[in-house]
Amino acid sequence: MGLQGIRALSSKLAAQLDEELMSTGAFSIDQLMELAGLSVAQAIYRQYPPKQDGSSKVLVLVGPGNNGGDGLVASRHLKLWGYDPVVYYPKKSSRIDLYGRLVTQLKDMDVPEIDSVEEAKRLIKGPTLLELIVDSLFGFSFKPPVRAPFDDLLRFLSENHGDIAPVVSVDIPSGWDVDSGPLEYDIKPSMLISLTAPKPCAAKFASEGGAHYLGGRFISPRLAEKYNISDITSLYKKDNLVVKL
Amino acid sequence: MGLQGIRALSSKLAAQLDEELMSTGAFSIDQLMELAGLSVAQAIYRQYPPKQDGSSKVLVLVGPGNNGGDGLVASRHLKLWGYDPVVYYPKKSSRIDLYGRLVTQLKDMDVPEIDSVEEAKRLIKGPTLLELIVDSLFGFSFKPPVRAPFDDLLRFLSENHGDIAPVVSVDIPSGWDVDSGPLEYDIKPSMLISLTAPKPCAAKFASEGGAHYLGGRFISPRLAEKYNISDITSLYKKDNLVVKL
Numbered sequence: 001m002g003l004q005g006i007r008a009l010s011s012k013l014a015a016q017l018d019e020e021l022m023s024t025g026a027f028s029i030d031q032l033m034e035l036a037g038l039s040v041a042q043a044i045y046r047q048y049p050p051k052q053d054g055s056s057k058v059l060v061l062v063g064p065g066n067n068g069g070d071g072l073v074a075s076r077h078l079k080l081w082g083y084d085p086v087v088y089y090p091k092k093s094s095r096i097d098l099y100g101r102l103v104t105q106l107k108d109m110d111v112p113e114i115d116s117v118e119e120a121k122r123l124i125k126g127p128t129l130l131e132l133i134v135d136s137l138f139g140f141s142f143k144p145p146v147r148a149p150f151d152d153l154l155r156f157l158s159e160n161h162g163d164i165a166p167v168v169s170v171d172i173p174s175g176w177d178v179d180s181g182p183l184e185y186d187i188k189p190s191m192l193i194s195l196t197a198p199k200p201c202a203a204k205f206a207s208e209g210g211a212h213y214l215g216g217r218f219i220s221p222r223l224a225e226k227y228n229i230s231d232i233t234s235l236y237k238k239d240n241l242v243v244k245l
Numbered sequence: 246m247g248l249q250g251i252r253a254l255s256s257k258l259a260a261q262l263d264e265e266l267m268s269t270g271a272f273s274i275d276q277l278m279e280l281a282g283l284s285v286a287q288a289i290y291r292q293y294p295p296k297q298d299g300s301s302k303v304l305v306l307v308g309p310g311n312n313g314g315d316g317l318v319a320s321r322h323l324k325l326w327g328y329d330p331v332v333y334y335p336k337k338s339s340r341i342d343l344y345g346r347l348v349t350q351l352k353d354m355d356v357p358e359i360d361s362v363e364e365a366k367r368l369i370k371g372p373t374l375l376e377l378i379v380d381s382l383f384g385f386s387f388k389p390p391v392r393a394p395f396d397d398l399l400r401f402l403s404e405n406h407g408d409i410a411p412v413v414s415v416d417i418p419s420g421w422d423v424d425s426g427p428l429e430y431d432i433k434p435s436m437l438i439s440l441t442a443p444k445p446c447a448a449k450f451a452s453e454g455g456a457h458y459l460g461g462r463f464i465s466p467r468l469a470e471k472y473n474i475s476d477i478t479s480l481y482k483k484d485n486l487v488v489k490l
Contacts, residue, residue, distance in 0.1 A: 024353070025353055026350050080462060098273075105270065220353045238326065239287050
Protein backbone atom coordinates (compact mmCIF):
# COMPACT_ATOMS: atom_id res chain seq x y z
CA MET A 1 0.00 0.00 0.00
CA GLY A 2 1.06 3.60 -0.40
CA LEU A 3 0.72 6.58 1.83
CA GLN A 4 -2.64 7.69 0.45
CA GLY A 5 -4.87 8.97 3.18
CA ILE A 6 -2.25 8.40 5.86
CA ARG A 7 -1.23 11.44 7.82
CA ALA A 8 2.41 12.34 8.14
CA LEU A 9 3.99 14.03 11.12
CA SER A 10 5.65 17.36 10.31
CA SER A 11 9.12 18.04 11.69
CA LYS A 12 7.57 20.37 14.23
CA LEU A 13 4.95 17.88 15.43
CA ALA A 14 7.48 15.04 15.46
CA ALA A 15 9.70 17.06 17.79
CA GLN A 16 6.72 17.85 19.99
CA LEU A 17 5.64 14.19 20.16
CA ASP A 18 9.18 13.13 21.01
CA GLU A 19 9.32 15.66 23.80
CA GLU A 20 5.93 14.55 25.12
CA LEU A 21 6.95 10.87 25.08
CA MET A 22 9.78 11.71 27.43
CA SER A 23 7.97 14.22 29.66
CA THR A 24 4.36 13.20 30.33
CA GLY A 25 4.94 9.81 28.62
CA ALA A 26 7.80 9.17 31.08
CA PHE A 27 9.93 7.19 28.63
CA SER A 28 13.68 7.41 29.03
CA ILE A 29 15.80 8.10 25.98
CA ASP A 30 17.46 4.70 26.56
CA GLN A 31 14.13 2.92 26.25
CA LEU A 32 12.96 4.79 23.16
CA MET A 33 16.27 4.44 21.39
CA GLU A 34 16.45 0.74 22.15
CA LEU A 35 12.96 0.14 20.78
CA ALA A 36 13.50 2.38 17.75
CA GLY A 37 16.89 0.86 16.89
CA LEU A 38 15.53 -2.64 17.37
CA SER A 39 12.70 -1.96 14.96
CA VAL A 40 15.16 -0.54 12.41
CA ALA A 41 17.15 -3.78 12.64
CA GLN A 42 14.02 -5.95 12.30
CA ALA A 43 12.80 -4.03 9.26
CA ILE A 44 16.23 -4.52 7.65
CA TYR A 45 16.11 -8.23 8.48
CA ARG A 46 12.76 -8.57 6.73
CA GLN A 47 13.78 -6.71 3.62
CA TYR A 48 17.42 -7.81 3.34
CA PRO A 49 17.94 -11.01 5.36
CA PRO A 50 21.61 -11.85 5.94
CA LYS A 51 23.56 -14.59 4.20
CA GLN A 52 23.90 -17.70 6.33
CA ASP A 53 27.68 -17.53 6.49
CA GLY A 54 27.86 -14.23 8.39
CA SER A 55 29.43 -12.41 5.45
CA SER A 56 26.72 -9.77 4.96
CA LYS A 57 28.74 -6.62 5.44
CA VAL A 58 26.70 -3.56 6.39
CA LEU A 59 28.13 -0.07 6.67
CA VAL A 60 26.24 1.95 9.27
CA LEU A 61 26.62 5.72 8.91
CA VAL A 62 25.97 7.31 12.30
CA GLY A 63 25.15 10.98 12.74
CA PRO A 64 25.60 13.14 15.84
CA GLY A 65 21.97 13.05 17.08
CA ASN A 66 19.25 10.58 18.06
CA ASN A 67 19.02 9.22 14.52
CA GLY A 68 22.63 8.15 14.93
CA GLY A 69 21.81 6.52 18.26
CA ASP A 70 19.11 4.45 16.55
CA GLY A 71 21.80 3.33 14.09
CA LEU A 72 24.15 2.31 16.91
CA VAL A 73 21.42 0.24 18.55
CA ALA A 74 20.44 -1.32 15.22
CA SER A 75 24.07 -2.27 14.55
CA ARG A 76 24.22 -4.26 17.77
CA HIS A 77 21.08 -6.25 17.01
CA LEU A 78 22.16 -6.84 13.41
CA LYS A 79 25.44 -8.24 14.67
CA LEU A 80 23.64 -10.63 17.03
CA TRP A 81 21.47 -11.81 14.11
CA GLY A 82 24.33 -12.70 11.79
CA TYR A 83 25.25 -9.55 9.87
CA ASP A 84 28.75 -8.08 9.79
CA PRO A 85 28.22 -4.38 10.56
CA VAL A 86 30.92 -1.70 10.41
CA VAL A 87 30.23 1.67 11.99
CA TYR A 88 31.30 5.13 10.86
CA TYR A 89 30.57 7.61 13.63
CA PRO A 90 32.70 10.72 13.06
CA LYS A 91 30.96 13.36 15.22
CA LYS A 92 30.25 12.13 18.70
CA SER A 93 27.03 13.14 20.39
CA SER A 94 27.16 15.56 23.29
CA ARG A 95 25.27 12.97 25.37
CA ILE A 96 28.53 11.32 26.27
CA ASP A 97 27.13 8.83 28.75
CA LEU A 98 24.41 7.31 26.59
CA TYR A 99 26.36 7.26 23.34
CA GLY A 100 29.57 6.15 25.04
CA ARG A 101 27.67 3.16 26.37
CA LEU A 102 26.17 2.32 22.97
CA VAL A 103 29.67 2.40 21.47
CA THR A 104 31.08 0.21 24.25
CA GLN A 105 28.30 -2.30 23.66
CA LEU A 106 29.35 -2.51 20.02
CA LYS A 107 33.02 -2.93 20.95
CA ASP A 108 32.06 -5.81 23.23
CA MET A 109 30.37 -7.42 20.20
CA ASP A 110 33.50 -6.90 18.04
CA VAL A 111 31.75 -4.46 15.72
CA PRO A 112 34.57 -2.45 14.10
CA GLU A 113 34.49 1.31 13.76
CA ILE A 114 36.17 3.16 10.91
CA ASP A 115 37.65 6.60 11.42
CA SER A 116 37.71 8.66 8.26
CA VAL A 117 35.38 9.63 5.48
CA GLU A 118 38.00 8.35 3.03
CA GLU A 119 37.77 4.91 4.61
CA ALA A 120 33.98 5.07 4.43
CA LYS A 121 34.15 5.97 0.74
CA ARG A 122 36.60 3.14 0.07
CA LEU A 123 34.22 0.70 1.74
CA ILE A 124 31.26 2.03 -0.23
CA LYS A 125 33.00 1.66 -3.60
CA GLY A 126 34.59 -1.68 -2.76
CA PRO A 127 36.49 -3.97 -3.53
CA THR A 128 34.84 -5.64 -0.48
CA LEU A 129 31.24 -5.98 -1.49
CA LEU A 130 28.87 -4.23 0.90
CA GLU A 131 25.39 -5.69 1.20
CA LEU A 132 23.82 -2.57 2.61
CA ILE A 133 24.48 0.98 3.68
CA VAL A 134 22.44 2.14 6.66
CA ASP A 135 21.90 5.89 6.70
CA SER A 136 21.30 6.96 10.29
CA LEU A 137 22.90 10.36 9.81
CA PHE A 138 20.06 12.84 10.26
CA GLY A 139 16.53 12.56 11.61
CA PHE A 140 13.45 14.71 11.91
CA SER A 141 15.31 17.61 13.52
CA PHE A 142 17.66 18.03 10.56
CA LYS A 143 18.20 21.59 9.34
CA PRO A 144 20.51 22.44 6.44
CA PRO A 145 23.32 23.09 5.71
CA VAL A 146 25.01 19.69 5.92
CA ARG A 147 28.39 20.13 7.61
CA ALA A 148 31.70 18.32 7.10
CA PRO A 149 32.36 15.44 6.86
CA PHE A 150 28.73 14.62 6.11
CA ASP A 151 28.55 16.92 3.06
CA ASP A 152 31.38 14.97 1.43
CA LEU A 153 29.72 11.67 2.33
CA LEU A 154 26.24 12.62 1.09
CA ARG A 155 27.68 13.99 -2.16
CA PHE A 156 29.59 10.74 -2.67
CA LEU A 157 26.49 8.60 -1.99
CA SER A 158 24.38 10.76 -4.33
CA GLU A 159 26.92 10.71 -7.16
CA ASN A 160 27.46 6.97 -6.94
CA HIS A 161 23.81 5.99 -6.68
CA GLY A 162 23.05 2.90 -8.74
CA ASP A 163 26.65 1.76 -8.54
CA ILE A 164 26.75 0.98 -4.80
CA ALA A 165 24.90 -1.17 -2.26
CA PRO A 166 21.28 -0.28 -1.44
CA VAL A 167 20.87 2.55 1.05
CA VAL A 168 18.46 2.10 3.97
CA SER A 169 17.44 5.39 5.56
CA VAL A 170 16.31 5.72 9.15
CA ASP A 171 13.28 8.02 9.54
CA ILE A 172 14.27 10.41 6.74
CA PRO A 173 16.69 10.15 3.80
CA SER A 174 19.62 12.17 5.13
CA GLY A 175 20.08 15.47 3.37
CA TRP A 176 16.38 15.72 2.54
CA ASP A 177 14.25 18.42 4.05
CA VAL A 178 11.99 16.66 6.56
CA ASP A 179 8.86 18.25 5.20
CA SER A 180 9.57 18.88 1.52
CA GLY A 181 12.09 16.27 0.31
CA PRO A 182 15.39 16.40 -1.63
CA LEU A 183 17.62 19.48 -1.34
CA GLU A 184 21.23 19.70 -2.48
CA TYR A 185 21.99 15.95 -2.16
CA ASP A 186 19.72 13.05 -3.01
CA ILE A 187 21.00 9.71 -1.78
CA LYS A 188 17.96 7.91 -3.24
CA PRO A 189 17.48 5.23 -0.58
CA SER A 190 16.02 1.85 -1.57
CA MET A 191 14.35 1.51 1.81
CA LEU A 192 12.98 3.91 4.39
CA ILE A 193 12.06 3.05 7.96
CA SER A 194 9.74 5.72 9.34
CA LEU A 195 9.81 5.89 13.13
CA THR A 196 6.57 6.42 15.09
CA ALA A 197 4.94 7.91 11.94
CA PRO A 198 6.07 8.89 8.43
CA LYS A 199 7.38 12.42 8.04
CA PRO A 200 6.01 14.45 5.12
CA CYS A 201 9.03 13.75 2.85
CA ALA A 202 8.18 10.02 3.05
CA ALA A 203 5.40 10.60 0.50
CA LYS A 204 8.03 11.55 -2.06
CA PHE A 205 10.03 8.41 -1.17
CA ALA A 206 6.95 6.19 -1.37
CA SER A 207 5.92 7.62 -4.74
CA GLU A 208 9.17 6.27 -6.18
CA GLY A 209 8.39 2.71 -5.13
CA GLY A 210 11.03 2.02 -2.47
CA ALA A 211 10.42 -0.37 0.42
CA HIS A 212 8.73 1.63 3.17
CA TYR A 213 8.46 0.34 6.74
CA LEU A 214 7.09 1.73 9.96
CA GLY A 215 8.80 1.06 13.30
CA GLY A 216 8.89 2.48 16.81
CA ARG A 217 5.79 0.83 18.21
CA PHE A 218 5.52 2.55 21.56
CA ILE A 219 2.91 5.28 21.10
CA SER A 220 -0.09 5.03 23.44
CA PRO A 221 -3.53 5.22 21.82
CA ARG A 222 -4.04 8.49 23.67
CA LEU A 223 -0.93 10.10 22.15
CA ALA A 224 -1.70 8.63 18.74
CA GLU A 225 -5.11 10.25 18.85
CA LYS A 226 -3.74 13.56 20.05
CA TYR A 227 -1.28 13.66 17.16
CA ASN A 228 -3.83 12.31 14.72
CA ILE A 229 -1.75 9.27 13.75
CA SER A 230 -4.05 6.49 14.97
CA ASP A 231 -4.60 5.37 11.38
CA ILE A 232 -0.86 4.73 11.18
CA THR A 233 -0.23 3.17 14.59
CA SER A 234 -3.16 0.79 14.02
CA LEU A 235 -1.38 -0.79 11.04
CA TYR A 236 0.84 -3.03 13.17
CA LYS A 237 -0.12 -6.70 13.27
CA LYS A 238 0.11 -9.13 16.17
CA ASP A 239 3.27 -8.57 18.23
CA ASN A 240 5.31 -7.28 15.31
CA LEU A 241 7.53 -4.28 15.99
CA VAL A 242 7.51 -3.23 12.33
CA VAL A 243 5.05 -3.17 9.45
CA LYS A 244 5.63 -2.78 5.74
CA LEU A 245 3.53 0.09 4.44
CA MET B 246 13.65 -30.17 23.21
CA GLY B 247 14.50 -30.44 26.88
CA LEU B 248 17.34 -29.05 28.92
CA GLN B 249 19.62 -32.06 28.47
CA GLY B 250 23.19 -30.99 28.02
CA ILE B 251 22.33 -27.31 28.35
CA ARG B 252 24.09 -25.47 31.12
CA ALA B 253 22.08 -23.47 33.58
CA LEU B 254 23.25 -20.31 35.28
CA SER B 255 23.34 -20.55 39.10
CA SER B 256 21.88 -17.69 41.12
CA LYS B 257 25.41 -16.58 41.91
CA LEU B 258 26.60 -16.58 38.30
CA ALA B 259 23.39 -14.95 37.09
CA ALA B 260 23.96 -12.06 39.50
CA GLN B 261 27.57 -11.78 38.34
CA LEU B 262 26.57 -11.77 34.65
CA ASP B 263 23.93 -9.13 35.32
CA GLU B 264 26.47 -6.96 37.07
CA GLU B 265 28.96 -7.42 34.24
CA LEU B 266 26.36 -6.51 31.60
CA MET B 267 25.92 -3.17 33.29
CA SER B 268 29.55 -2.46 34.17
CA THR B 269 31.92 -3.61 31.43
CA GLY B 270 29.00 -4.38 29.10
CA ALA B 271 27.83 -0.76 29.53
CA PHE B 272 24.12 -1.55 29.30
CA SER B 273 21.75 0.65 31.25
CA ILE B 274 19.09 -0.96 33.40
CA ASP B 275 16.49 0.76 31.20
CA GLN B 276 17.81 -0.98 28.11
CA LEU B 277 18.08 -4.43 29.66
CA MET B 278 14.67 -4.23 31.29
CA GLU B 279 13.04 -3.06 28.08
CA LEU B 280 14.57 -5.93 26.10
CA ALA B 281 13.84 -8.50 28.80
CA GLY B 282 10.23 -7.36 29.30
CA LEU B 283 9.67 -7.21 25.56
CA SER B 284 10.87 -10.80 25.19
CA VAL B 285 8.58 -11.89 28.03
CA ALA B 286 5.64 -10.33 26.19
CA GLN B 287 6.62 -11.93 22.87
CA ALA B 288 6.96 -15.38 24.44
CA ILE B 289 3.49 -14.97 25.96
CA TYR B 290 2.11 -13.89 22.59
CA ARG B 291 3.48 -17.04 20.97
CA GLN B 292 2.16 -19.40 23.59
CA TYR B 293 -1.12 -17.68 24.48
CA PRO B 294 -2.13 -15.32 21.65
CA PRO B 295 -4.88 -12.87 22.62
CA LYS B 296 -8.49 -13.05 21.51
CA GLN B 297 -9.27 -10.70 18.65
CA ASP B 298 -11.79 -8.67 20.62
CA GLY B 299 -9.32 -7.34 23.20
CA SER B 300 -10.97 -9.26 26.03
CA SER B 301 -7.95 -11.35 27.07
CA LYS B 302 -7.56 -10.30 30.66
CA VAL B 303 -4.10 -10.85 32.11
CA LEU B 304 -3.23 -10.30 35.75
CA VAL B 305 0.42 -9.27 36.11
CA LEU B 306 1.86 -9.80 39.58
CA VAL B 307 4.77 -7.44 40.05
CA GLY B 308 7.43 -7.89 42.70
CA PRO B 309 9.71 -5.26 44.24
CA GLY B 310 12.86 -6.02 42.19
CA ASN B 311 14.02 -6.29 38.58
CA ASN B 312 11.78 -9.28 37.90
CA GLY B 313 8.86 -6.97 38.67
CA GLY B 314 10.26 -4.35 36.30
CA ASP B 315 10.29 -6.94 33.52
CA GLY B 316 6.63 -7.56 34.29
CA LEU B 317 5.79 -3.85 34.09
CA VAL B 318 7.51 -3.57 30.69
CA ALA B 319 5.80 -6.74 29.45
CA SER B 320 2.40 -5.37 30.54
CA ARG B 321 2.88 -2.30 28.34
CA HIS B 322 3.72 -4.31 25.24
CA LEU B 323 0.90 -6.79 25.89
CA LYS B 324 -1.53 -3.89 26.08
CA LEU B 325 -0.30 -2.51 22.74
CA TRP B 326 -0.77 -5.96 21.18
CA GLY B 327 -4.39 -6.39 22.22
CA TYR B 328 -4.40 -7.93 25.68
CA ASP B 329 -6.18 -6.40 28.65
CA PRO B 330 -3.57 -6.43 31.44
CA VAL B 331 -4.21 -5.51 35.08
CA VAL B 332 -1.25 -4.89 37.35
CA TYR B 333 -0.82 -5.73 41.03
CA TYR B 334 2.31 -4.01 42.33
CA PRO B 335 2.07 -3.78 46.12
CA LYS B 336 5.69 -3.13 47.15
CA LYS B 337 7.28 -0.35 45.16
CA SER B 338 10.92 -0.65 44.16
CA SER B 339 13.46 1.62 45.80
CA ARG B 340 14.51 2.72 42.30
CA ILE B 341 11.79 5.33 42.32
CA ASP B 342 12.76 7.05 39.07
CA LEU B 343 12.88 3.99 36.81
CA TYR B 344 9.86 2.21 38.29
CA GLY B 345 7.85 5.39 38.60
CA ARG B 346 8.34 5.93 34.89
CA LEU B 347 7.33 2.37 34.03
CA VAL B 348 4.14 2.83 36.06
CA THR B 349 3.39 6.19 34.41
CA GLN B 350 3.82 4.57 30.99
CA LEU B 351 1.19 2.01 31.96
CA LYS B 352 -1.18 4.70 33.23
CA ASP B 353 -0.83 6.50 29.91
CA MET B 354 -1.94 3.25 28.23
CA ASP B 355 -4.93 2.92 30.57
CA VAL B 356 -3.61 -0.23 32.21
CA PRO B 357 -5.38 -0.42 35.58
CA GLU B 358 -3.60 -1.18 38.83
CA ILE B 359 -5.25 -2.99 41.71
CA ASP B 360 -4.32 -2.21 45.28
CA SER B 361 -4.86 -5.12 47.63
CA VAL B 362 -4.06 -8.80 47.81
CA GLU B 363 -7.78 -9.41 48.40
CA GLU B 364 -8.57 -7.78 45.09
CA ALA B 365 -5.88 -9.86 43.39
CA LYS B 366 -7.35 -13.03 44.88
CA ARG B 367 -10.86 -12.04 43.78
CA LEU B 368 -9.57 -11.52 40.25
CA ILE B 369 -7.77 -14.86 40.28
CA LYS B 370 -10.82 -16.82 41.45
CA GLY B 371 -13.21 -14.25 40.18
CA PRO B 372 -16.32 -14.35 38.11
CA THR B 373 -14.33 -12.42 35.46
CA LEU B 374 -12.40 -15.04 33.58
CA LEU B 375 -8.67 -14.40 33.55
CA GLU B 376 -6.78 -15.71 30.55
CA LEU B 377 -3.40 -15.66 32.22
CA ILE B 378 -1.55 -14.83 35.39
CA VAL B 379 1.94 -13.44 34.88
CA ASP B 380 4.23 -14.12 37.81
CA SER B 381 6.94 -11.47 37.82
CA LEU B 382 7.30 -11.47 41.58
CA PHE B 383 10.78 -12.80 42.24
CA GLY B 384 13.82 -13.39 40.06
CA PHE B 385 17.23 -14.95 40.34
CA SER B 386 18.15 -12.97 43.45
CA PHE B 387 15.26 -14.34 45.49
CA LYS B 388 16.07 -15.54 49.01
CA PRO B 389 13.43 -16.93 51.35
CA PRO B 390 11.41 -16.22 53.40
CA VAL B 391 8.59 -14.81 51.28
CA ARG B 392 7.24 -11.70 53.00
CA ALA B 393 3.71 -10.26 53.16
CA PRO B 394 1.67 -9.81 51.07
CA PHE B 395 3.48 -12.19 48.72
CA ASP B 396 3.28 -15.15 51.12
CA ASP B 397 -0.52 -14.90 51.10
CA LEU B 398 -0.55 -14.59 47.32
CA LEU B 399 1.79 -17.52 46.66
CA ARG B 400 -0.12 -19.71 49.09
CA PHE B 401 -3.37 -18.81 47.32
CA LEU B 402 -1.91 -19.55 43.88
CA SER B 403 -0.46 -22.85 45.09
CA GLU B 404 -3.66 -24.00 46.77
CA ASN B 405 -5.83 -23.10 43.80
CA HIS B 406 -3.60 -24.59 41.13
CA GLY B 407 -5.61 -26.41 38.49
CA ASP B 408 -8.65 -24.28 39.21
CA ILE B 409 -7.31 -20.94 37.96
CA ALA B 410 -5.83 -19.45 34.79
CA PRO B 411 -2.41 -20.68 33.63
CA VAL B 412 0.53 -19.08 35.42
CA VAL B 413 3.44 -17.75 33.37
CA SER B 414 6.59 -17.29 35.41
CA VAL B 415 9.33 -14.82 34.52
CA ASP B 416 12.83 -16.29 34.96
CA ILE B 417 11.96 -18.46 37.95
CA PRO B 418 8.67 -19.73 39.42
CA SER B 419 8.25 -17.34 42.35
CA GLY B 420 8.74 -18.98 45.68
CA TRP B 421 11.08 -21.60 44.26
CA ASP B 422 14.70 -21.70 45.25
CA VAL B 423 16.66 -20.48 42.22
CA ASP B 424 19.02 -23.41 42.29
CA SER B 425 17.04 -26.26 43.81
CA GLY B 426 13.32 -25.71 43.01
CA PRO B 427 10.11 -25.74 45.09
CA LEU B 428 10.20 -24.71 48.74
CA GLU B 429 7.17 -23.91 50.89
CA TYR B 430 4.92 -22.81 48.00
CA ASP B 431 4.66 -24.36 44.56
CA ILE B 432 2.65 -22.28 42.12
CA LYS B 433 3.21 -24.84 39.33
CA PRO B 434 3.50 -22.49 36.34
CA SER B 435 2.35 -23.68 32.92
CA MET B 436 5.02 -21.60 31.22
CA LEU B 437 8.46 -20.37 32.17
CA ILE B 438 10.44 -17.68 30.36
CA SER B 439 14.10 -17.97 31.28
CA LEU B 440 15.98 -14.71 30.81
CA THR B 441 19.52 -14.75 29.35
CA ALA B 442 19.88 -18.42 30.35
CA PRO B 443 17.87 -20.99 32.36
CA LYS B 444 18.52 -21.06 36.07
CA PRO B 445 19.09 -24.49 37.67
CA CYS B 446 15.49 -24.81 38.91
CA ALA B 447 14.31 -24.64 35.28
CA ALA B 448 15.35 -28.29 34.86
CA LYS B 449 12.69 -29.27 37.40
CA PHE B 450 10.12 -27.14 35.54
CA ALA B 451 11.10 -28.59 32.16
CA SER B 452 10.91 -32.17 33.46
CA GLU B 453 7.21 -31.61 34.14
CA GLY B 454 6.49 -30.69 30.52
CA GLY B 455 5.57 -27.00 30.78
CA ALA B 456 6.20 -24.57 27.93
CA HIS B 457 9.74 -23.30 28.34
CA TYR B 458 11.02 -20.24 26.50
CA LEU B 459 14.27 -18.34 26.46
CA GLY B 460 14.36 -14.54 26.14
CA GLY B 461 16.72 -11.65 26.80
CA ARG B 462 18.78 -11.83 23.62
CA PHE B 463 21.48 -9.30 24.39
CA ILE B 464 24.48 -11.31 25.55
CA SER B 465 27.62 -10.80 23.47
CA PRO B 466 29.39 -13.94 22.22
CA ARG B 467 32.32 -12.98 24.46
CA LEU B 468 30.16 -12.90 27.61
CA ALA B 469 28.31 -16.04 26.57
CA GLU B 470 31.61 -17.85 26.26
CA LYS B 471 32.89 -16.52 29.56
CA TYR B 472 29.77 -17.76 31.35
CA ASN B 473 29.72 -20.99 29.38
CA ILE B 474 26.22 -20.41 27.96
CA SER B 475 27.06 -20.21 24.24
CA ASP B 476 25.15 -23.43 23.63
CA ILE B 477 22.05 -21.64 24.95
CA THR B 478 22.48 -18.23 23.33
CA SER B 479 23.08 -19.92 19.97
CA LEU B 480 19.56 -21.39 20.00
CA TYR B 481 17.89 -18.19 18.79
CA LYS B 482 16.79 -18.16 15.14
CA LYS B 483 16.80 -15.27 12.70
CA ASP B 484 15.85 -11.98 14.36
CA ASN B 485 13.61 -13.61 16.96
CA LEU B 486 13.87 -12.25 20.49
CA VAL B 487 12.64 -15.52 22.01
CA VAL B 488 13.01 -19.23 21.37
CA LYS B 489 11.00 -22.15 22.63
CA LEU B 490 13.31 -24.67 24.25
